[in-house]
Amino acid sequence: MSTLTDLTLTAARDGLKAKDFSAQEIAQAHIDAIAAGNEALNAYVLQCPDVALTMAKAADKKLANGVAGSLEGVPLGIKDLFCTKDVRTTACSHILDGFTPTYESTITQQLWDAGAVMLGKLNCDEFAMGSSNETSYYGPVVSPWRREGSNAPLVPGGSSGGSAAAVAAKMCLAATATDTGGSIRQPAALTGLVGLKPTYGRCSRWGIVAFASSLDQAGPLTRSIQDSAIMLGVMAGYDPKDSTSVDVPVPDYEAALNGGVKGLKVGIPKEYRMEGMPEDIEKLWQKGIDWMKSEGAEIVDVSLPHTKYALPAYYIVAPAEASSNLARYDGVRYGLRVPGNDIIEQYENTRSTGFGDEVKRRVLIGTYVLSAGYYDAYYLKAQKVRTLIKQDFERVFEDVDVLLTPATPGPAFAIGEKSGDPLEMYLNDIFTVTANMSGLPGISVPAGLSGEGTPLGLQLISKAFDEEMLFRVGKVIEDAAGPMPGPNDWWSVS
């Protein structure tokens, strides 16, 4: 039965439709894999085997009756940022202790309506604030990947580290994730997965715990480009409950996969060639460029002059929005309450106990940059820089179809290696944050291994609402890179 967890989502979907195996069988195979491996990886913060088997049983009935949805019987993991009805949702924060939503997020509802099966809730950085999944109240996630010849536990990246570890370790066929500054693409790169951040507004944010509302966007983590296209097809769409979701038709993403890159113009932004860039990353990028050329694309050198300001501007805008969004956690309506002598002290005690260090840092920075006298100097300035970043992209996309860049400045690092210095951790998002600041879609595609034997990814960025371009070009990278080795299973206990 263990081979059922090795399938891609595409193969599993087709196998279920062909009745090669049942939804209950493939759900059980994943439940067993989670039971055997989760203690070592800490990818799931809540396992829902009963929910999964109930949903799988219903899926089998639909498959038998020929009324199956597009994801009928496909077992998924859900990042703990998505509200799931009657299933605990905490954003991996102490302050949401025991919170059990009475409603379902739009995206997960769309997945269940299509027949998908929920295996459980996946670990992440607290309120999605982090790049290594070390800020979770439930403890760090351990990557299934290790450096060659070493047992040192590595980070899976973050904030969607539980999602990445679970998909890479075959504890689900695919997972939902969210990306505010790189939280889908960076962990995808570090664990050898395909991670897609759609255009801002492509997917509904309703029912997802908010971090920075003008930057947050949900997307899938998968083991192949086609899996990603299938997932986005179900996750995307206009939602009247999210006023920032955009009412444009959802194309057939699977149909876009095999367009190739012949005749396309692929932009190489010179500002992404950072000083001190590791040789591994440099080589990987060049390999990507060579693949594009040999498949018939034209390489165009382009300039995005404000690139280096995206990350500092992000660390004003994102904390500002977070300080506002997280004001709701006050110990009154849900989650943790720590009493005090009066209501103010109760707020202060609750938030001091309930938030972890990184969340506190960001709420305080956000409060400061929005406070009287500093708003113009910081927040307004950052929003103006953001306009310039977006204009850079608009100018470049007059000449090219897609941009090719590295996804991360380096391979996975060890747990604890960077957690002492907030600024050093922030630099992980240097290549991904520009797409959030400008609302553009980006995808990380596995493209090779580092000298340490751990995965590296290339990033593609396209015009707004042109995710088809990302799949089309991503498929060429996937094919050129060939079958990638997965991590050796050291985490399962029988």
Next chain:
Amino acid sequence: MKIDDATVHNIAHLARIKVDDVQVKTLEGELNDILQWVEQLNEVDTQGIAPMTCVTDMRPKMRADEITDGGYPEDIVKNAPEYTGTFFVVPKVVE
């Protein structure tokens, strides 16, 4: 702009997060490091540039002004640390 411990105390109070003197010292260092780093934005000439208000170019959709949701106060209080009937319970605010 450098922030001192009094400023940290003040913003922590504005953010309703209790901090002790040891935490204030740590935060003072960390917040100054971050603020110093973001100050590189001052290099950018933003004269005449409009601040971004919406990242996509879409106009928000209008909808009819009618009630489409609600009527389930039991669900609303269900996750509260303390409630009575369909009311949240908080410490006394007005003497």
